[in-house]
Amino acid sequence: MVLAATMDRPALLGGSRAVTLDGTSANRWPIVTDEDVAAVTEVLRSGELSLHKITGALENDYRALLGVKHVLACCNGTSAIFAALHALGLKPGDEVLAPSATYWASVMPILWCGAVPVFCESEPEQLGLDPADAEGKITPRTKAMVVVHLWGMPSRMDSLLGLAQKHKLKVFEDASHAHGAKWRGKPVGTLGDAAVFSLQTNKLAPAGEGGILVTNSDAIHEHALCLGHFERILNLPTPARRFAGTGFGMKHRMAPLSAAVARTQLKHMSERNARRNANIEYLSKRLEKLGLRTFLAPPDIERVYFLFIIQNDEAATRLPTDALVKALQAEGCDVVRPKYPLLHQQPVFTEGVFVDIARLHDVPRASLPTYRKEDLPRTTAANAQLIQLPAFPSADRALLDQYATAFEKVLGAAPAITEAWRNGTHRA
Numbered sequence: 230m231v232l233a234a235t236m237d238r239p240a241l242l243g244g245s246r247a248v249t250l251d252g253t254s255a256n257r258w259p260i261v262t263d264e265d266v267a268a269v270t271e272v273l274r275s276g277e278l279s280l281h282k283i284t285g286a287l288e289n290d291y292r293a294l295l296g297v298k299h300v301l302a303c304c305n306g307t308s309a310i311f312a313a314l315h316a317l318g319l320k321p322g323d324e325v326l327a328p329s330a331t332y333w334a335s336v337m338p339i340l341w342c343g344a345v346p347v348f349c350e351s352e353p354e355q356l357g358l359d360p361a362d363a364e365g366k367i368t369p370r371t372k373a374m375v376v377v378h379l380w381g382m383p384s385r386m387d388s389l390l391g392l393a394q395k396h397k398l399k400v401f402e403d404a405s406h407a408h409g410a411k412w413r414g415k416p417v418g419t420l421g422d423a424a425v426f427s428l429q430t431n432k433l434a435p436a437g438e439g440g441i442l443v444t445n446s447d448a449i450h451e452h453a454l455c456l457g458h459f460e461r462i463l464n465l466p467t468p469a470r471r472f473a474g475t476g477f478g479m480k481h482r483m484a485p486l487s488a489a490v491a492r493t494q495l496k497h498m499s500e501r502n503a504r505r506n507a508n509i510e511y512l513s514k515r516l517e518k519l520g521l522r523t524f525l526a527p528p529d530i531e532r533v534y535f536l537f538i539i540q541n542d543e544a545a546t547r548l549p550t551d552a553l554v555k556a557l558q559a560e561g562c563d564v565v566r567p568k569y570p571l572l573h574q575q576p577v578f579t580e581g582v583f584v585d586i587a588r589l590h591d592v593p594r595a596s597l598p599t600y601r602k603e604d605l606p607r608t609t610a611a612n613a614q615l616i617q618l619p620a621f622p623s624a625d626r627a628l629l630d631q632y633a634t635a636f637e638k639v640l641g642a643a644p645a646i647t648e649a650w651r652n653g654t655h656r657a
């Protein structure tokens with residue numbers, strides 16, 4: 230193929246770069262202003278760095294935002310997930326349906342409850358648990374499912390909630406990526422028995438470190454509070470007050486300095502989500518025209534974007550994903566392969582270490598799940614075609630247009646790039 234002008238020639242094949250604008254400030258996250266600094270300073274100056282009332286104020290903010298009965302501010306999302314799963318009443322040997330395509334913290338706390346994950350395929354459009362695959366994996370030991378609204382896209386809740394109801398399973402939502410997302414008008418985090426939002430720095434309403442546990446269940450709230458918030462047990466109006474001297478052995482409360490950041494960030498979340506969404510949707514529509522899958526939300530869903538992940542259908546673009554990433558990087562695009570490894574392929578599972586972590590030595594091995602790298606072929610294949618772009622929280626159209634041009638150039642020259650990629654004759 231002859232590529233005439235160097236402007237149109239992909240940078241990987243000697244042309245000039247499509248992206249010349251500096252994306253540093255367009256992609257800076259979190260957005261920290263004087264308001265965050267003032268909020269933190271006020272708490273710091275108070276000298277009350279463990280039990281400041283700002284943590285309760287943050288819980289009230291989330292209660293109002295989500296319309297839920299109980300909110301517990303925890304020191305991070307992982308501790309909040311452990312507390313929620315423990316409070317669901319998981320017992321040794323119980324099975325929990327869970328995605329493999331997620332961050333480890335969605336799943337690993339299951340083991341600390343003595344239960345085990347049963348990994349399911351992710352469905353290709355909304356990226357959460359595949360309801361059909363999950364149903365096929367239900368056994369008499371299955372007690373719960375972990376639903377992850379991955380990258381900010383709500384999962385297929387109608388099917389998953391139906392499945393849970395039919396088989397009497399508890400539903401835990403990991404909404405760590407999905408602050409502000411809605412399913413049929415209802416906020417995610419309010420759809421199951423309990424949910425958690427991570428407030429780690431990259432998240433949509435960050436605190437540095439923090440986790441928000443939400444539930445409408447008095448029993449779940451009480452258990453999670455006894456587990457990790459001993460100082461609040463005496464405030465309970467129930468016989469659980471008798472545990473005030475010990476709690477249940479963990480300490481999960483959020484640092485008030487984090488709560489100060491979290492409150493300020495939350496105040497601006499919806500306006501910042503809207504800007505990020507508008508930017509990503511604008512670029513997504515241009516990328517869809519090139520045959521890329523961008524996971525735009527279906528009509529009954531308001532998604533958000535913790536990360537902007539797209540999928541390169543190699544059969545459609547005729548460009549291997551590694552070559553596409555390399556060619557886009559050569560154009561000046563800040564793109565990478567997403568970092569989460571598939572969990573079912575990790576040594577903790579494939580080498581059987583999970584038995585030690587979950588202390589399941591007394592449970593016959595034959596009644597525990599087996600984990601093999603070659604399991605979940607559909608999720609594995611889909612995962613190999615994902616590409617992560619910047620989330621463009623503060624980008625303007627000029628930068629987005631340059632990214633669109635980079636994709637157009639690269640995909641327009643797919644055969645030449647593939648050939649150079651295979652022969653090793655592209656630019657280093």
Ligand SMILES: Cc1ncc(COP(=O)(O)O)c(C=O)c1O
Pocket residue numbers: 305306307308331332334335377403405406427428429438439440
């Ligand atoms: C899907 C998911 N769940 C849970 C967590 C854990 O949250 P944290 O980092 O606040 O412990 C994270 C990320 O950090 C996450 O991405």
